[in-house]
Amino acid sequence: MPTAVLSTHTGGFTGFTYRDLTGDLVPITEHWKSLDIRFDGIYTGFLGSFEQIDIVSNIIDEVGKDAMVFVDPVMADNGELYKVFPEDFPRGMRGLCSKADLILPNMTEAALMLGEEYRDGPYSKEYVEGILKRLSALGPGKVVLTGVFFDSEKVGAAAYDAVTGEMTYSFSERVPGYYHGTGDIFSSVVVSCIMDGLPLSKATDIAVDFTYRSIRRTYEAGTDVRFGVNFEAGIPKLLKDMGKGCE
Template sequence: HTGGISGYTYRDLTDDMRPIMQHWKSLDIKFDAIYTGFLGSFEQQDIVKEFFDMFRTDDNLILVDPVMGDNGELYTIFTREFAAGMRSVCEKADIIVPNLTEAALLLDEPFNGGPYTHAYIENTLRKLADLGPKRVVLTGVFFKEDELGAATYDRETDMIEYVFTRKIPGYYHGTGDVFASALLSGLENGFSLTESAAIAVNFTAESIRRTYEAKTDYRFGVNFEQSFPDFLKELKLV
Protein backbone atom coordinates (compact mmCIF):
# COMPACT_ATOMS: atom_id res chain seq x y z
CA HIS A 1 0.00 0.00 0.00
CA THR A 2 1.00 3.64 -0.31
CA GLY A 3 -1.11 5.20 2.44
CA GLY A 4 0.78 7.98 4.21
CA ILE A 5 3.89 7.36 2.10
CA SER A 6 5.22 9.62 -0.65
CA GLY A 7 8.06 9.36 -3.15
CA TYR A 8 7.44 5.70 -3.92
CA THR A 9 8.03 4.01 -7.30
CA TYR A 10 6.05 1.35 -9.08
CA ARG A 11 6.12 -0.57 -12.35
CA ASP A 12 2.96 -1.40 -14.27
CA LEU A 13 3.11 -5.02 -15.46
CA THR A 14 -0.39 -5.12 -16.95
CA ASP A 15 0.99 -5.93 -20.41
CA ASP A 16 2.72 -9.02 -18.99
CA MET A 17 -0.42 -10.52 -17.44
CA ARG A 18 -1.89 -12.20 -20.53
CA PRO A 19 1.44 -13.72 -21.69
CA ILE A 20 1.98 -15.08 -18.16
CA MET A 21 -1.52 -16.60 -18.21
CA GLN A 22 -0.87 -18.23 -21.58
CA HIS A 23 2.44 -19.63 -20.40
CA TRP A 24 0.89 -21.13 -17.28
CA LYS A 25 -1.87 -22.63 -19.42
CA SER A 26 0.71 -24.16 -21.77
CA LEU A 27 2.29 -25.84 -18.73
CA ASP A 28 -1.13 -27.22 -17.71
CA ILE A 29 -0.81 -25.61 -14.29
CA LYS A 30 -3.87 -26.07 -12.07
CA PHE A 31 -4.77 -24.02 -9.01
CA ASP A 32 -6.44 -25.08 -5.75
CA ALA A 33 -7.67 -21.51 -5.39
CA ILE A 34 -7.54 -18.19 -7.21
CA TYR A 35 -7.50 -15.06 -5.04
CA THR A 36 -7.56 -11.48 -6.31
CA GLY A 37 -7.22 -8.25 -4.36
CA PHE A 38 -6.23 -4.77 -5.53
CA LEU A 39 -6.75 -4.22 -9.26
CA GLY A 40 -5.39 -0.99 -10.71
CA SER A 41 -7.35 -0.52 -13.92
CA PHE A 42 -10.34 -1.57 -16.03
CA GLU A 43 -7.94 -3.60 -18.20
CA GLN A 44 -6.74 -5.55 -15.17
CA GLN A 45 -10.36 -6.28 -14.27
CA ASP A 46 -10.91 -7.70 -17.76
CA ILE A 47 -7.71 -9.77 -17.63
CA VAL A 48 -8.63 -11.22 -14.24
CA LYS A 49 -12.03 -12.28 -15.57
CA GLU A 50 -10.26 -14.00 -18.46
CA PHE A 51 -7.98 -15.71 -15.94
CA PHE A 52 -11.00 -17.01 -14.03
CA ASP A 53 -12.49 -18.45 -17.23
CA MET A 54 -9.15 -20.02 -18.22
CA PHE A 55 -8.27 -21.64 -14.88
CA ARG A 56 -11.61 -22.34 -13.19
CA THR A 57 -12.28 -26.00 -12.44
CA ASP A 58 -14.99 -27.92 -10.62
CA ASP A 59 -12.63 -28.30 -7.66
CA ASN A 60 -11.01 -24.90 -7.15
CA LEU A 61 -12.23 -21.83 -5.32
CA ILE A 62 -12.27 -18.26 -6.65
CA LEU A 63 -12.10 -15.58 -3.96
CA VAL A 64 -12.35 -11.87 -4.80
CA ASP A 65 -11.48 -9.13 -2.35
CA PRO A 66 -12.95 -6.10 -4.18
CA VAL A 67 -10.41 -3.56 -2.91
CA MET A 68 -11.75 -0.07 -3.64
CA GLY A 69 -12.03 1.97 -0.45
CA ASP A 70 -12.59 2.20 3.29
CA ASN A 71 -14.26 4.42 5.88
CA GLY A 72 -16.92 5.48 3.40
CA GLU A 73 -14.47 6.76 0.77
CA LEU A 74 -13.22 5.45 -2.55
CA TYR A 75 -9.46 5.26 -2.78
CA THR A 76 -8.36 8.39 -4.65
CA ILE A 77 -7.27 6.56 -7.82
CA PHE A 78 -10.72 5.04 -8.37
CA THR A 79 -14.06 6.27 -9.72
CA ARG A 80 -17.66 5.10 -9.35
CA GLU A 81 -17.32 3.56 -12.81
CA PHE A 82 -14.46 1.42 -11.51
CA ALA A 83 -16.81 0.11 -8.83
CA ALA A 84 -19.23 -0.98 -11.55
CA GLY A 85 -16.37 -2.85 -13.23
CA MET A 86 -15.47 -4.55 -9.97
CA ARG A 87 -19.06 -5.72 -9.72
CA SER A 88 -18.54 -7.71 -12.93
CA VAL A 89 -15.43 -9.33 -11.39
CA CYS A 90 -17.43 -10.30 -8.29
CA GLU A 91 -20.08 -11.92 -10.49
CA LYS A 92 -17.53 -14.60 -11.42
CA ALA A 93 -16.36 -15.31 -7.86
CA ASP A 94 -17.32 -18.17 -5.58
CA ILE A 95 -16.79 -15.97 -2.54
CA ILE A 96 -16.29 -12.22 -2.08
CA VAL A 97 -14.83 -10.39 0.91
CA PRO A 98 -15.83 -6.70 0.83
CA ASN A 99 -15.77 -4.26 3.70
CA LEU A 100 -18.85 -2.11 4.33
CA THR A 101 -17.55 0.70 2.10
CA GLU A 102 -16.93 -1.67 -0.78
CA ALA A 103 -20.32 -3.32 -0.24
CA ALA A 104 -22.04 0.05 -0.66
CA LEU A 105 -20.01 0.74 -3.82
CA LEU A 106 -20.81 -2.67 -5.29
CA LEU A 107 -24.51 -2.16 -4.61
CA ASP A 108 -24.42 1.52 -5.67
CA GLU A 109 -25.91 2.55 -2.34
CA PRO A 110 -25.06 5.32 0.18
CA PHE A 111 -22.46 4.36 2.79
CA ASN A 112 -23.74 3.60 6.29
CA GLY A 113 -21.10 4.24 8.95
CA GLY A 114 -22.72 2.13 11.68
CA PRO A 115 -23.28 0.89 14.30
CA TYR A 116 -25.39 -1.44 12.21
CA THR A 117 -28.57 -3.39 12.73
CA HIS A 118 -28.92 -7.09 12.05
CA ALA A 119 -31.53 -6.29 9.40
CA TYR A 120 -29.15 -3.95 7.55
CA ILE A 121 -26.25 -6.41 7.55
CA GLU A 122 -28.38 -9.38 6.54
CA ASN A 123 -30.05 -7.44 3.73
CA THR A 124 -26.63 -6.29 2.50
CA LEU A 125 -25.27 -9.84 2.53
CA ARG A 126 -28.15 -11.19 0.49
CA LYS A 127 -27.94 -8.40 -2.07
CA LEU A 128 -24.20 -9.00 -2.46
CA ALA A 129 -24.86 -12.71 -3.02
CA ASP A 130 -27.40 -11.77 -5.69
CA LEU A 131 -24.48 -10.36 -7.70
CA GLY A 132 -23.32 -13.94 -8.29
CA PRO A 133 -21.04 -15.36 -5.56
CA LYS A 134 -22.29 -18.33 -3.56
CA ARG A 135 -20.77 -17.02 -0.33
CA VAL A 136 -20.07 -13.58 1.12
CA VAL A 137 -17.91 -12.48 4.05
CA LEU A 138 -18.56 -8.88 5.03
CA THR A 139 -15.88 -7.19 7.15
CA GLY A 140 -16.00 -4.14 9.40
CA VAL A 141 -19.29 -5.21 10.98
CA PHE A 142 -20.20 -3.97 14.45
CA PHE A 143 -23.38 -3.59 16.47
CA LYS A 144 -21.63 -2.02 19.47
CA GLU A 145 -18.82 0.54 19.46
CA ASP A 146 -16.36 -1.69 21.33
CA GLU A 147 -16.57 -4.65 18.92
CA LEU A 148 -15.55 -5.33 15.34
CA GLY A 149 -15.82 -8.41 13.18
CA ALA A 150 -17.30 -10.11 10.16
CA ALA A 151 -20.60 -11.52 8.95
CA THR A 152 -20.78 -14.62 6.76
CA TYR A 153 -23.50 -15.68 4.35
CA ASP A 154 -23.94 -18.94 2.46
CA ARG A 155 -26.52 -18.53 -0.29
CA GLU A 156 -27.15 -22.27 -0.63
CA THR A 157 -28.14 -22.69 3.03
CA ASP A 158 -29.33 -19.08 3.54
CA MET A 159 -27.33 -19.13 6.79
CA ILE A 160 -25.90 -15.91 8.28
CA GLU A 161 -23.38 -16.00 11.13
CA TYR A 162 -21.20 -13.48 12.95
CA VAL A 163 -17.71 -13.43 14.42
CA PHE A 164 -16.55 -10.55 16.65
CA THR A 165 -13.54 -9.44 18.60
CA ARG A 166 -12.72 -6.45 20.82
CA LYS A 167 -12.08 -3.31 18.80
CA ILE A 168 -8.54 -1.89 19.05
CA PRO A 169 -8.05 1.88 18.59
CA GLY A 170 -6.43 3.23 15.44
CA TYR A 171 -6.42 2.68 11.67
CA TYR A 172 -4.14 0.01 10.26
CA HIS A 173 -3.08 -0.49 6.64
CA GLY A 174 -3.20 -3.94 5.08
CA THR A 175 -5.63 -5.59 7.47
CA GLY A 176 -8.04 -6.46 4.66
CA ASP A 177 -5.28 -8.40 2.89
CA VAL A 178 -4.33 -10.17 6.11
CA PHE A 179 -7.96 -11.10 6.76
CA ALA A 180 -8.77 -12.39 3.27
CA SER A 181 -5.55 -14.41 3.11
CA ALA A 182 -6.23 -16.03 6.47
CA LEU A 183 -9.84 -16.70 5.47
CA LEU A 184 -8.75 -18.50 2.32
CA SER A 185 -6.20 -20.51 4.34
CA GLY A 186 -9.02 -21.76 6.54
CA LEU A 187 -11.24 -22.69 3.61
CA GLU A 188 -8.39 -24.51 1.84
CA ASN A 189 -7.67 -26.50 5.00
CA GLY A 190 -11.20 -27.87 5.29
CA PHE A 191 -12.79 -25.40 7.73
CA SER A 192 -16.31 -24.11 7.23
CA LEU A 193 -16.99 -20.55 6.08
CA THR A 194 -17.71 -19.29 9.60
CA GLU A 195 -14.84 -21.26 11.15
CA SER A 196 -12.51 -19.75 8.55
CA ALA A 197 -13.88 -16.27 9.27
CA ALA A 198 -13.22 -16.81 12.99
CA ILE A 199 -9.64 -17.89 12.24
CA ALA A 200 -9.21 -14.78 10.08
CA VAL A 201 -10.72 -12.44 12.68
CA ASN A 202 -8.47 -13.86 15.39
CA PHE A 203 -5.33 -13.67 13.25
CA THR A 204 -6.06 -10.10 12.11
CA ALA A 205 -7.00 -8.87 15.58
CA GLU A 206 -3.88 -10.41 17.14
CA SER A 207 -1.73 -8.79 14.45
CA ILE A 208 -3.34 -5.41 15.17
CA ARG A 209 -2.95 -5.86 18.92
CA ARG A 210 0.78 -6.51 18.59
CA THR A 211 1.17 -3.42 16.43
CA TYR A 212 -0.86 -1.24 18.79
CA GLU A 213 1.08 -2.36 21.86
CA ALA A 214 4.45 -1.93 20.13
CA LYS A 215 3.47 1.59 18.98
CA THR A 216 5.26 1.07 15.66
CA ASP A 217 4.68 3.28 12.62
CA TYR A 218 1.23 2.31 11.36
CA ARG A 219 2.21 3.17 7.78
CA PHE A 220 4.30 0.01 7.64
CA GLY A 221 1.40 -2.35 8.23
CA VAL A 222 0.55 -4.73 11.04
CA ASN A 223 2.80 -7.25 12.75
CA PHE A 224 1.25 -10.42 11.37
CA GLU A 225 4.53 -12.35 11.29
CA GLN A 226 4.65 -12.98 15.05
CA SER A 227 1.04 -14.15 14.99
CA PHE A 228 1.85 -17.08 12.71
CA PRO A 229 2.43 -19.66 15.50
CA ASP A 230 -1.09 -19.23 16.90
CA PHE A 231 -2.51 -19.03 13.37
CA LEU A 232 -0.93 -22.35 12.39
CA LYS A 233 -2.27 -23.96 15.56
CA GLU A 234 -5.79 -22.81 14.68
CA LEU A 235 -5.37 -24.31 11.22
CA LYS A 236 -4.19 -27.53 12.96
CA LEU A 237 -1.02 -27.50 10.85
CA VAL A 238 1.30 -27.85 13.87
Protein backbone atom coordinates (compact mmCIF):
# COMPACT_ATOMS: atom_id res chain seq x y z
CA MET A 1 0.00 0.00 0.00
CA PRO A 2 1.81 3.16 -1.13
CA THR A 3 1.48 6.08 1.29
CA ALA A 4 3.10 8.52 -1.16
CA VAL A 5 4.70 8.52 -4.59
CA LEU A 6 7.90 10.46 -5.32
CA SER A 7 9.93 10.81 -8.50
CA THR A 8 13.11 10.25 -6.43
CA HIS A 9 13.96 10.06 -2.77
CA THR A 10 14.77 13.33 -1.02
CA GLY A 11 18.43 12.77 -0.13
CA GLY A 12 20.70 14.78 -2.38
CA PHE A 13 18.06 15.61 -4.99
CA THR A 14 16.11 18.80 -5.65
CA GLY A 15 13.00 19.38 -7.77
CA PHE A 16 11.50 15.99 -7.01
CA THR A 17 7.74 15.43 -7.27
CA TYR A 18 5.65 14.30 -4.32
CA ARG A 19 2.10 13.02 -4.21
CA ASP A 20 0.52 12.30 -0.83
CA LEU A 21 -1.77 9.25 -0.92
CA THR A 22 -3.17 9.51 2.61
CA GLY A 23 -6.67 9.92 1.20
CA ASP A 24 -6.40 6.60 -0.64
CA LEU A 25 -5.41 4.44 2.33
CA VAL A 26 -8.87 3.93 3.83
CA PRO A 27 -10.58 3.19 0.46
CA ILE A 28 -7.86 0.64 -0.35
CA THR A 29 -8.42 -1.01 3.01
CA GLU A 30 -12.19 -1.08 2.54
CA HIS A 31 -11.73 -2.77 -0.83
CA TRP A 32 -9.44 -5.38 0.70
CA LYS A 33 -12.02 -6.02 3.42
CA SER A 34 -14.77 -6.47 0.82
CA LEU A 35 -12.60 -9.18 -0.78
CA ASP A 36 -11.99 -10.83 2.62
CA ILE A 37 -8.24 -10.59 2.09
CA ARG A 38 -6.07 -11.80 4.97
CA PHE A 39 -2.37 -11.16 5.44
CA ASP A 40 0.42 -13.32 6.86
CA GLY A 41 2.56 -10.27 7.50
CA ILE A 42 2.26 -6.49 7.68
CA TYR A 43 5.43 -4.40 7.41
CA THR A 44 5.40 -0.62 7.78
CA GLY A 45 8.13 1.85 6.87
CA PHE A 46 8.13 5.63 6.46
CA LEU A 47 4.85 7.20 7.58
CA GLY A 48 4.65 10.93 7.00
CA SER A 49 2.08 12.10 9.54
CA PHE A 50 0.08 11.28 12.66
CA GLU A 51 -2.89 10.69 10.37
CA GLN A 52 -1.03 7.99 8.46
CA ILE A 53 0.06 6.35 11.72
CA ASP A 54 -3.56 6.27 12.93
CA ILE A 55 -4.79 4.82 9.63
CA VAL A 56 -2.11 2.13 9.58
CA SER A 57 -2.85 1.28 13.20
CA ASN A 58 -6.49 0.74 12.27
CA ILE A 59 -5.48 -1.34 9.25
CA ILE A 60 -3.52 -3.65 11.55
CA ASP A 61 -6.64 -4.05 13.72
CA GLU A 62 -8.97 -4.63 10.78
CA VAL A 63 -7.05 -6.87 8.36
CA GLY A 64 -3.99 -7.91 10.33
CA LYS A 65 -5.41 -9.86 13.24
CA ASP A 66 -3.67 -13.06 12.12
CA ALA A 67 -0.61 -11.36 10.67
CA MET A 68 2.88 -10.95 12.04
CA VAL A 69 3.41 -7.20 12.34
CA PHE A 70 6.77 -5.54 11.64
CA VAL A 71 7.36 -1.82 12.21
CA ASP A 72 10.41 0.07 11.02
CA PRO A 73 9.89 3.43 12.81
CA VAL A 74 11.57 5.53 10.13
CA MET A 75 11.79 9.06 11.53
CA ALA A 76 15.32 9.95 12.66
CA ASP A 77 19.05 9.35 12.34
CA ASN A 78 22.37 10.72 13.58
CA GLY A 79 20.80 11.95 16.79
CA GLU A 80 18.10 14.07 15.14
CA LEU A 81 14.44 13.75 14.21
CA TYR A 82 13.85 14.29 10.49
CA LYS A 83 12.87 17.90 9.86
CA VAL A 84 9.53 16.94 8.28
CA PHE A 85 8.24 15.71 11.66
CA PRO A 86 6.97 17.64 14.70
CA GLU A 87 8.79 17.10 17.99
CA ASP A 88 6.03 14.89 19.42
CA PHE A 89 6.03 12.52 16.43
CA PRO A 90 7.93 9.78 18.32
CA ARG A 91 4.90 9.48 20.62
CA GLY A 92 2.73 8.41 17.71
CA MET A 93 5.35 6.00 16.41
CA ARG A 94 5.73 4.51 19.87
CA GLY A 95 2.01 3.72 19.86
CA LEU A 96 2.30 1.93 16.51
CA CYS A 97 5.31 -0.03 17.74
CA SER A 98 3.24 -1.28 20.68
CA LYS A 99 1.16 -3.28 18.18
CA ALA A 100 4.17 -4.87 16.49
CA ASP A 101 5.62 -8.32 16.90
CA LEU A 102 9.03 -7.01 15.81
CA ILE A 103 10.39 -3.47 15.54
CA LEU A 104 13.58 -2.32 13.80
CA PRO A 105 14.67 1.12 15.06
CA ASN A 106 18.11 2.67 14.82
CA MET A 107 19.80 4.12 17.89
CA THR A 108 18.31 7.59 17.38
CA GLU A 109 14.76 6.31 16.89
CA ALA A 110 15.12 4.09 19.95
CA ALA A 111 16.16 7.02 22.15
CA LEU A 112 13.31 9.20 20.88
CA MET A 113 10.64 6.56 21.46
CA LEU A 114 11.98 5.88 24.95
CA GLY A 115 12.09 9.58 25.77
CA GLU A 116 15.80 9.36 26.50
CA GLU A 117 18.70 11.55 25.44
CA TYR A 118 20.51 10.22 22.38
CA ARG A 119 24.02 8.97 23.03
CA ASP A 120 26.63 8.60 20.32
CA GLY A 121 28.78 5.47 20.33
CA PRO A 122 30.78 3.45 20.81
CA TYR A 123 28.37 1.73 23.16
CA SER A 124 28.63 -0.87 25.88
CA LYS A 125 26.72 -4.15 25.89
CA GLU A 126 24.96 -3.08 29.08
CA TYR A 127 23.68 0.09 27.44
CA VAL A 128 22.53 -1.66 24.25
CA GLU A 129 20.83 -4.50 26.08
CA GLY A 130 19.08 -2.05 28.38
CA ILE A 131 17.64 -0.24 25.34
CA LEU A 132 16.51 -3.53 23.80
CA LYS A 133 14.64 -4.53 26.94
CA ARG A 134 13.04 -1.11 27.37
CA LEU A 135 11.90 -1.12 23.74
CA SER A 136 10.41 -4.59 24.12
CA ALA A 137 8.53 -3.37 27.20
CA LEU A 138 6.60 -1.04 24.85
CA GLY A 139 4.90 -4.11 23.38
CA PRO A 140 6.92 -5.92 20.70
CA GLY A 141 8.24 -9.35 21.60
CA LYS A 142 11.24 -8.98 19.30
CA VAL A 143 13.52 -5.99 18.68
CA VAL A 144 16.34 -5.47 16.19
CA LEU A 145 18.41 -2.37 16.94
CA THR A 146 20.64 -1.00 14.18
CA GLY A 147 23.65 1.34 14.31
CA VAL A 148 25.23 -0.64 17.15
CA PHE A 149 29.01 -0.55 17.50
CA PHE A 150 31.52 -1.19 20.26
CA ASP A 151 34.60 0.12 18.42
CA SER A 152 35.54 2.08 15.31
CA GLU A 153 36.18 -0.99 13.15
CA LYS A 154 32.79 -2.69 12.95
CA VAL A 155 29.11 -1.74 13.00
CA GLY A 156 25.92 -3.75 12.92
CA ALA A 157 22.80 -4.72 14.82
CA ALA A 158 21.64 -6.24 18.09
CA ALA A 159 18.61 -8.51 18.34
CA TYR A 160 16.46 -9.40 21.35
CA ASP A 161 13.76 -12.02 21.77
CA ALA A 162 11.80 -11.28 24.95
CA VAL A 163 10.26 -14.78 25.04
CA THR A 164 13.58 -16.63 25.11
CA GLY A 165 15.63 -13.80 26.60
CA GLU A 166 18.23 -14.29 23.85
CA MET A 167 20.46 -11.34 22.93
CA THR A 168 22.56 -11.65 19.77
CA TYR A 169 24.87 -9.37 17.79
CA SER A 170 25.73 -9.18 14.10
CA PHE A 171 28.56 -7.01 12.78
CA SER A 172 30.35 -6.13 9.57
CA GLU A 173 33.31 -3.98 8.60
CA ARG A 174 32.70 -0.26 8.24
CA VAL A 175 32.68 1.20 4.73
CA PRO A 176 33.47 4.92 4.28
CA GLY A 177 30.61 7.21 3.24
CA TYR A 178 26.85 7.51 3.65
CA TYR A 179 24.54 5.34 1.56
CA HIS A 180 20.84 6.01 1.03
CA GLY A 181 18.28 3.25 1.42
CA THR A 182 20.39 0.82 3.39
CA GLY A 183 18.03 0.88 6.36
CA ASP A 184 15.15 -0.17 4.11
CA ILE A 185 17.26 -2.93 2.60
CA PHE A 186 18.30 -4.24 6.01
CA SER A 187 14.78 -4.26 7.45
CA SER A 188 13.30 -5.85 4.34
CA VAL A 189 15.78 -8.73 4.51
CA VAL A 190 15.05 -9.30 8.20
CA VAL A 191 11.31 -9.38 7.49
CA SER A 192 11.80 -11.76 4.55
CA CYS A 193 13.88 -14.14 6.64
CA ILE A 194 11.46 -14.14 9.57
CA MET A 195 8.47 -14.74 7.29
CA ASP A 196 10.42 -17.61 5.75
CA GLY A 197 10.74 -19.22 9.17
CA LEU A 198 14.34 -18.37 10.06
CA PRO A 199 15.22 -17.55 13.69
CA LEU A 200 15.78 -13.91 14.63
CA SER A 201 19.53 -14.25 15.13
CA LYS A 202 20.00 -15.87 11.71
CA ALA A 203 17.76 -13.28 10.05
CA THR A 204 19.85 -10.47 11.54
CA ASP A 205 23.12 -12.10 10.48
CA ILE A 206 21.91 -12.46 6.89
CA ALA A 207 20.57 -8.89 6.77
CA VAL A 208 23.80 -7.36 8.09
CA ASP A 209 25.89 -9.35 5.61
CA PHE A 210 23.62 -8.52 2.67
CA THR A 211 23.57 -4.81 3.50
CA TYR A 212 27.33 -4.70 4.01
CA ARG A 213 28.01 -6.41 0.69
CA SER A 214 25.63 -4.02 -1.09
CA ILE A 215 27.47 -1.03 0.37
CA ARG A 216 30.91 -2.48 -0.32
CA ARG A 217 29.95 -3.27 -3.92
CA THR A 218 28.78 0.32 -4.43
CA TYR A 219 31.82 1.83 -2.73
CA GLU A 220 34.21 -0.16 -4.90
CA ALA A 221 32.30 0.78 -8.09
CA GLY A 222 32.47 4.49 -7.21
CA THR A 223 28.95 5.16 -8.48
CA ASP A 224 26.77 8.12 -7.49
CA VAL A 225 25.50 7.19 -4.02
CA ARG A 226 22.35 9.27 -4.50
CA PHE A 227 21.01 6.47 -6.67
CA GLY A 228 21.30 3.88 -3.91
CA VAL A 229 23.40 0.80 -3.41
CA ASN A 230 23.80 -2.16 -5.73
CA PHE A 231 21.82 -4.76 -3.81
CA GLU A 232 20.56 -6.56 -6.92
CA ALA A 233 23.86 -8.34 -7.55
CA GLY A 234 23.67 -9.86 -4.07
CA ILE A 235 20.25 -11.47 -4.44
CA PRO A 236 21.54 -14.91 -5.59
CA LYS A 237 23.73 -15.19 -2.46
CA LEU A 238 20.86 -13.92 -0.31
CA LEU A 239 18.61 -16.69 -1.57
CA LYS A 240 21.27 -19.28 -0.84
CA ASP A 241 21.82 -17.87 2.65
CA MET A 242 18.08 -18.15 3.27
CA GLY A 243 18.18 -21.76 2.16
CA LYS A 244 16.05 -21.07 -0.91
CA GLY A 245 18.56 -22.25 -3.50
CA CYS A 246 19.28 -20.35 -6.67
CA GLU A 247 19.31 -21.41 -10.30
